[in-house]
Amino acid sequence: MTTSKPEPLLAYTVGDVESGPPCCEPVAHLRITDLSIAYGATTVLDNVSLDIYKGCITALIGPSGCGKTSFLSALNRLTDLMPGAQVRGRIYLDEIDVLDPHLDVLALRRRIGMIFQKPNPFPLSIRRNLELPLREHGVRSRAVLEHKIETTLRDVGLWEEVRDRLDGPALALSGGQQQRLCIARALVLEPSVLLMDEPCSALDPISSGVVEELILRLRGRYTVVIVTHNLAQARRIANYAAFFWMKERVGKLIEFGRCQPLFEAPAHPLTAAYVSGMSG
Amino acid sequence: MSDRVFTVAIWGAAALVASAFLWLLGDLAWHGVAHLSWSFLVSEPMNAGRAGGIAPILVSTLLILAVALAASVPLGLGAAVWLAEYTRRGSTSGQSIRLSLDVLAGVPSIVFGLFGSAFFCVFLGLGFSILSGGLTLACMILPIFIRTSEAGLAAVTDEWRHGAAALGMTRAAALWHILLPAAAPAIAAGLMLGIGRATAETAALIFTSGYVDRMPESLFDSGRALAVHIYDLTMNVTGGDGAAYASALVLVVLIVAINTGALALSDRWQTRRIVTA
Numbered sequence: 176m177t178t179s180k181p182e183p184l185l186a187y188t189v190g191d192v193e194s195g196p197p198c199c200e201p202v203a204h205l206r207i208t209d210l211s212i213a214y215g216a217t218t219v220l221d222n223v224s225l226d227i228y229k230g231c232i233t234a235l236i237g238p239s240g241c242g243k244t245s246f247l248s249a250l251n252r253l254t255d256l257m258p259g260a261q262v263r264g265r266i267y268l269d270e271i272d273v274l275d276p277h278l279d280v281l282a283l284r285r286r287i288g289m290i291f292q293k294p295n296p297f298p299l300s301i302r303r304n305l306e307l308p309l310r311e312h313g314v315r316s317r318a319v320l321e322h323k324i325e326t327t328l329r330d331v332g333l334w335e336e337v338r339d340r341l342d343g344p345a346l347a348l349s350g351g352q353q354q355r356l357c358i359a360r361a362l363v364l365e366p367s368v369l370l371m372d373e374p375c376s377a378l379d380p381i382s383s384g385v386v387e388e389l390i391l392r393l394r395g396r397y398t399v400v401i402v403t404h405n406l407a408q409a410r411r412i413a414n415y416a417a418f419f420w421m422k423e424r425v426g427k428l429i430e431f432g433r434c435q436p437l438f439e440a441p442a443h444p445l446t447a448a449y450v451s452g453m454s455g
Numbered sequence: 456m457s458d459r460v461f462t463v464a465i466w467g468a469a470a471l472v473a474s475a476f477l478w479l480l481g482d483l484a485w486h487g488v489a490h491l492s493w494s495f496l497v498s499e500p501m502n503a504g505r506a507g508g509i510a511p512i513l514v515s516t517l518l519i520l521a522v523a524l525a526a527s528v529p530l531g532l533g534a535a536v537w538l539a540e541y542t543r544r545g546s547t548s549g550q551s552i553r554l555s556l557d558v559l560a561g562v563p564s565i566v567f568g569l570f571g572s573a574f575f576c577v578f579l580g581l582g583f584s585i586l587s588g589g590l591t592l593a594c595m596i597l598p599i600f601i602r603t604s605e606a607g608l609a610a611v612t613d614e615w616r617h618g619a620a621a622l623g624m625t626r627a628a629a630l631w632h633i634l635l636p637a638a639a640p641a642i643a644a645g646l647m648l649g650i651g652r653a654t655a656e657t658a659a660l661i662f663t664s665g666y667v668d669r670m671p672e673s674l675f676d677s678g679r680a681l682a683v684h685i686y687d688l689t690m691n692v693t694g695g696d697g698a699a700y701a702s703a704l705v706l707v708v709l710i711v712a713i714n715t716g717a718l719a720l721s722d723r724w725q726t727r728r729i730v731t732a
Contacts, residue, residue: 251621253617253620253621256616256617256620258543258544280623281623281624281625282623283623284620284621284622284623285622285623288621288622289621291614291617291618291621293614295612295614295615295617295618296618297615297618297619297632297633298615298633298636298637299632299633307624307628307632308622308623308624311622311623311624311625311628312623357618360622361621361622364622364623
């Protein structure tokens with residue numbers, strides 16, 4: 176691979192970018208109302224209301240520390256794991272009240288997958304990485320497991336690269352391959368929403384390109400919420416963009432809208448300054 | 456020049472430590488081998504241990520150790536998991552338990568012996584028995600074992616915890632499939648420290664598992680551990696030196712064998728579940 180354009184990958188089941196299902200019908204998949212997040216006495220995000228549309232890619236942009244990752248973690252209740260985190264407001268995934276204290280969080284997380292900034296495959300074999308979550312959610316049949324593993328690895332374009340070493344260690348893969356394995360691991364549970372926290376920022380440019388192309392191919396089939404510091408990337412892949420900014424040390428949502436207009440004709444002066452590189 | 460002095464000093468220090476250890480081992484082997492034979496391992500002691508062998512003592516030692524491990528490993532792992540995974544970092548309950556464990560780890564073994572004698576032998580009515588001795592040793596092993604296992608678990612990166620949680624996996628599954636295997640080397644190290652301490656123990660056992668050198672008939676029977684036997688032969692039995700040396704040699708070999716076994720086991724557990732890069 177000498178050019179920056181990645182090699183064409185074989186046998187996708189998601190389909191090419193162009194032939195993906197139509198998306199961006201503004202049907203709310205996640206409805207967030209008056210969301211505030213605090214760690215102990217420190218409020219990191221204040222009063223955010225936002226609809227995430229079905230099948231679209233929504234990019235969360237803004238400087239570090241303005242609560243984008245916390246926002247993402249609230250959507251799959253990963254904030255439950257953060258010491259001292261308090262989440263107020265309302266989040267609905269279709270008709271499910273995400274913040275309901277009696278909610279089956281494990282089932283929720285099966286419907287909302289998450290990809291982290293640093294690839295975090297388990298220190299198991301490639302096969303076990305995909306098998307383990309499936310088995311945990313009750314898939315036992317050998318044939319079904321095999322089928323799902325192959326399909327998902329094909330979806331992320333990893334099958335041809337790893338088919339001969341499925342039982343080899345996942346940690347021996349390159350950074351980009353590890354991140355695609357993590358995406359596969361999330362996809363194998365057939366979620367409807369994917370949360371991505373700067374999935375490309377720990378990768379080299381070529382791997383980053385491959386992962387970006389993969390995210391584009393997910394559009395239409397999954398609702399994707401992606402945090403990114405790479406404005407060019409947000410512009411390339413997102414249908415919608417939400418701009419967060421710190422006001423008096425508290426993260427706030429400044430502007431939300433379709434990606435192209437938000438970049439080309441931002442309504443708010445802060446957005447204009449940020450997307451033009453004048454601040455942040 | 457000064458670099459050379461430094462190098463010599465470093466090598467000297469290492470050589471001194473190594474030679475002290477080798478001398479000890481050599482001395483044991485030199486005096487012990489003559490007395491060591493197959494019949495020494497499989498026959499009963501006679502004439503207060505001057506003649507005969509150590510078969511019942513070996514059996515008692517292994518039984519005491521088995522009781523100690525059977526009690527301390529599950530309890531210890533449970534406590535380590537609780538400390539590492541279920542208490543918030545810096546919480547008062549966790550901190551106070553950690554502090555108590557560290558203090559307990561430094562308590563002289565004779566104190567554990569007295570406690571074991573009062574609690575297991577008298578209060579629980581187990582009498583002088585292998586069970587009392589093994590449980591007392593379990594109390595001694597626990598602090599070290601818990602703290603090393605906890606440190607091993609705490610060293611496992613949070614990325615895997617979050618990754619597992621984000622996939623809707625239960626905490627138990629994450630622990631069993633990912634976190635505990637990743638911490639297996641530390642757990643094995645803690646176990647070996649504990650086993651080493653337990654097999655070498657004399658003071659705590661004299662008051663609990665007793666002194667009797669015949670073959671134990673059950674866990675409720677009294678039994679003499681190897682370390683107690685060595686102590687008795689050197690301090691109380693004139694002319695028992697040869698047998699004491701041979702027993703000490705057996706003890707050293709036993710500890711090495713158990714440690715090798717524990718390492719191999721942890722290795723297998725780790726590679727079976729985990730494929731390392």
